[in-house]
Amino acid sequence: EAGVAQSPRYKIIEKRQSVAFWCNPISGHATLYWYQQILGQGPKLLIQFQNNGVVDDSQLPKDRFSAERLKGVDSTLKIQPAKLEDSAVYLCASSLAGTQYFGPGTRLTVL
Amino acid sequence: EDQVTQSPEALRLQEGESSSLNCSYTVSGLRGLFWYRQDPGKGPEFLFTLYSAGEEKEKERLKATLTKKESFLHITAPKPEDSATYLCAVQPYSGAGSYQLTFGKGTKLSVIP
Structure with a gap:
C-alpha cells in the first residue's frame, strides 16, 4: 500500500514570497491533516479535513496560510506572504480512524 | 489545554543497554x-496506540505502557538502528470529529555500537 505522498521535498524562498505544498493521502483515507514542525519541536496541527470539509483550523494563521482539499483527495497548503518564522517542515498525514500516518514532509527555508 | 512533556530530551545508550523514555501528559x-519514531529527514512513523491505563503493547525491542498520568517506552537491548527521535502524542475526546494530536518535543535516542 502506498504511503502519503508530498511534494516538493525541499523549498527555499525569500520572505514575502508565496509557496504551495501538495499532499496525496493514502487511498481511502477520508481524513487529512497538515502539521508544522519547527526544528527541535513536535509537530503542531494546522488544519484537519474530513473529506473536503474543514473540521479543525483553529491553529491555522489565516492571515497568511490557506488550505484546500478539492474532491476530498489531494490537498494543497499555501503560505502568502511567507515570513522568516515560517521556516519549518510541513507534514501531511491521513487517517481512516484514529491512527494518523505521515508523509515525508516538505522542508521550507525562508531567507 | 492539553500538554505533553517528554524526558529526557536526549539519551545515549551503549548497544544492549536497556532503558526507558518517559511521556507525561495532561x-x-x-x-x-x-x-511515533522519527528518523532525520523523514516523517513520523507510527509505533503504538494505547487507550487505557494498564495497557501494554510490544514490537520487537520496544514496549509501551500507560498509566493515568504518563507513558513509558521501554527499549530492551537496543541496537544502533534504534537510533531516532521518539515522539509521544495525546489525542483527546472532542466533538465534531476532531482527531487532533498534541505532540511532545521528543526524545532523541542514540545507540552506540
Missing part, C-alpha cells in the same frame, strides 16, 4: 496515546 479526556 489532557481533558484521553481518547488515545500514540508513540
Whole structure:
C-alpha cells in the first residue's frame, strides 16, 4: 500500500514570497491533516479535513496560510506572504480512524 | 489545554543497554496515546496506540505502557538502528470529529555500537 505522498521535498524562498505544498493521502483515507514542525519541536496541527470539509483550523494563521482539499483527495497548503518564522517542515498525514500516518514532509527555508 | 512533556530530551545508550523514555501528559479526556519514531529527514512513523491505563503493547525491542498520568517506552537491548527521535502524542475526546494530536518535543535516542 502506498504511503502519503508530498511534494516538493525541499523549498527555499525569500520572505514575502508565496509557496504551495501538495499532499496525496493514502487511498481511502477520508481524513487529512497538515502539521508544522519547527526544528527541535513536535509537530503542531494546522488544519484537519474530513473529506473536503474543514473540521479543525483553529491553529491555522489565516492571515497568511490557506488550505484546500478539492474532491476530498489531494490537498494543497499555501503560505502568502511567507515570513522568516515560517521556516519549518510541513507534514501531511491521513487517517481512516484514529491512527494518523505521515508523509515525508516538505522542508521550507525562508531567507 | 492539553500538554505533553517528554524526558529526557536526549539519551545515549551503549548497544544492549536497556532503558526507558518517559511521556507525561495532561489532557481533558484521553481518547488515545500514540508513540511515533522519527528518523532525520523523514516523517513520523507510527509505533503504538494505547487507550487505557494498564495497557501494554510490544514490537520487537520496544514496549509501551500507560498509566493515568504518563507513558513509558521501554527499549530492551537496543541496537544502533534504534537510533531516532521518539515522539509521544495525546489525542483527546472532542466533538465534531476532531482527531487532533498534541505532540511532545521528543526524545532523541542514540545507540552506540
